[in-house]
Amino acid sequence: MSVPTKIAVVAFDVFGTLVHIGDKRAPYKKLLQWMKEQGRSPQPADAAVIMSQPLSFEDVAARFGMTLPDDLLAALYSDLAAELQSISLYPDTLSTLNQLSQTGVKIALCSNLAHPYGQAVYPMLPRLDAYAWSYEVGAIKPDPRIYQHLIDQLGCTAEEVLFIGDTPLADVQGPSNFGMSARLINRKGGQMLNEVLSDFVCIS
Known part of the structure; x- marks a missing residue:
């Protein structure tokens, strides 16, 4: 992978993007x-x-x-x-995160979730560059405060961030309104992370 200079950060939603729940009880x-x-x-x-x-x-x-x-x-x-x-990673999650990290791109998480879910997911993933858990920020997507929280941690501009997630309002409209690039992933349709990254990331 190589990444165009414009994108310095890839921010991911968590559930439905990097992990999924096998036994949904809500x-x-x-x-x-x-x-x-x-x-x-x-x-x-x-x-x-x-x-x-x-x-x-x-x-x-x-x-x-x-x-x-x-x-x-x-x-x-x-x-x-x-x-x-029953939470598990999608098969391409770790490999994609590892490939991105090797390019020097920073990786962030931004997720709307209740506290127990964040505590469960955190140890499943490698240590990343920034986190915006809604229960720590005090705001949920698409509230601009949660996107600002990432920017403040990373010391970058919104234009340098690519946001990827599975919810149109929270993961595309919200980040886009904030000035980020954003792409929707369709995990239910079998879409892989690399397919969504392809407009911004060159895969060799």
Whole structure:
């Protein structure tokens, strides 16, 4: 691989881009659904509350003025454990990251996720140049603050960053509006990272 001088950083989304969940149980969605069944109306900012702070299930419920019954709490933690244990890397993830690092390009992660998922993924990947976990930044994509967090860490301009992810709003529209280059990856359709990188990266 060789990289054009314009691109100094490749920033990746995490879930659906570098890793995937084999046993999807969506415990946080189940929590929100239970609260809805108890009479709480869902709010547009619910996901942001969950992913922009390191909150437990009990913390989330308390934030919304509710207390979880013990059986539901046990089920949520069981579902969470099953999901975390089923996280795996896509087959091309490590090789692509290694190839990029050999070119001198910096590599960053930028992900909307709840705290336990970040803790599970971090040791699965090599040490990278910058991280923007939503629960540490206090903002979720496409909020410009999360992209700015990366820029501040890397000491680069937005124009030097290529963003790759699987969600149009968070991973293409948001970064593009911020001034980054951005490309969507279709993992469900079998697309590989090198295919998305090919417009910016020459592969020998």
